[in-house]
Amino acid sequence: MLLEVEALNVRYGRNHAVRDVSLSVAEGEIVTVLGANGAGKSSLLKAIQGTVSSSSKVARFSGNDLLSLSSHKRVSSGLVLVPEGRQIFVSMTVHENLLMGAYCRRDTEVAADIEGVYGRFPNLAQRRDLPASVLSGGEQQMLAISRALLARPTLMMLDEPSLGLSPILVNQLFDLITSLNREGLSILLVEQNTHKALQTAARGYVLELGRVVVEGTPEQLRSGEQLEAAYLGAG
Numbered sequence: 076m077l078l079e080v081e082a083l084n085v086r087y088g089r090n091h092a093v094r095d096v097s098l099s100v101a102e103g104e105i106v107t108v109l110g111a112n113g114a115g116k117s118s119l120l121k122a123i124q125g126t127v128s129s130s131s132k133v134a135r136f137s138g139n140d141l142l143s144l145s146s147h148k149r150v151s152s153g154l155v156l157v158p159e160g161r162q163i164f165v166s167m168t169v170h171e172n173l174l175m176g177a178y179c180r181r182d183t184e185v186a187a188d189i190e191g192v193y194g195r196f197p198n199l200a201q202r203r204d205l206p207a208s209v210l211s212g213g214e215q216q217m218l219a220i221s222r223a224l225l226a227r228p229t230l231m232m233l234d235e236p237s238l239g240l241s242p243i244l245v246n247q248l249f250d251l252i253t254s255l256n257r258e259g260l261s262i263l264l265v266e267q268n269t270h271k272a273l274q275t276a277a278r279g280y281v282l283e284l285g286r287v288v289v290e291g292t293p294e295q296l297r298s299g300e301q302l303e304a305a306y307l308g309a310g
């Protein structure tokens with residue numbers, strides 16, 4: 076397994092947001108985590124990235140014990156998070172945003188990788204010297220993903236990347252996720268767009284009030300009652 080966590084817990088004071096969650100992502104896999112607002116999805120990803128504190132029985136990535144790695148070290152070991160709401164630096168240029176994504180690298184191929192991003196996304200290339208605030212929502216999501224790619228990850232975690240995008244852009248986004256995966260990137264995808272997520276992922280987990288209530292293949296998740304219940308429960 077590329078990523079393996081067992082019995083992971085996140086507490087914010089008395090709010091026990093993530094409760095004994097166990098999940099794994101194999102090399103080359105797309106895995107999705109579904110659940111209603113407040114289910115603990117973002118907290119789970121942040122705990123894996125190391126930006127909120129957590130406790131767990133097992134937390135391993137790429138053969139390393141995550142607890143021994145700072146959040147920065149996790150990035151340089153190949154684990155990146157594209158956060159909820161994109162969080163690009165709107166007052167910096169597109170190019171500067173991409174450079175920020177490579178902050179953990181010491182090699183000499185950053186410029187070539189940025190050119191690769193511009194080749195893939197002509198809209199970003201055309202706006203490379205403009206502040207990122209001029210980008211549309213869809214372009215900002217492409218920039219957020221590109222910035223994460225600049226870390227040369229092996230596992231990309233995406234937190235609700237389709238939020239706020241039009242249906243056409245949502246389709247483009249999922250096409251991009253699929254192509255990145257074909258190029259070898261493993262993906263842990265948090266989504267509210269259950270339909271698209273289950274079309275794209277090989278396996279999934281449903282979180283309800285911090286716990287995994289069901290896991291399995293898309294067929295298993297669609298056919299069970301827990302998926303719908305998880306959304307209705309918190310709605």
Ligand SMILES: Nc1ncnc2c1ncn2[C@@H]1O[C@H](COP(=O)(O)OP(=O)(O)O)[C@@H](O)[C@H]1O
Pocket residue numbers: 087090092110111112113114115116117118119
């Ligand atoms: N920084 C925080 N401090 C306190 N409580 C938080 C914080 N972030 C999230 N929570 C709470 O933790 C629970 C899970 O939130 P979150 O992980 O954001 O869920 P989701 O991403 O599934 O919507 C919610 O009850 C939320 O209010």
Ligand SMILES: [Mg+2]
Pocket residue numbers: 116117118159234
């Ligand atoms: Mg969230």
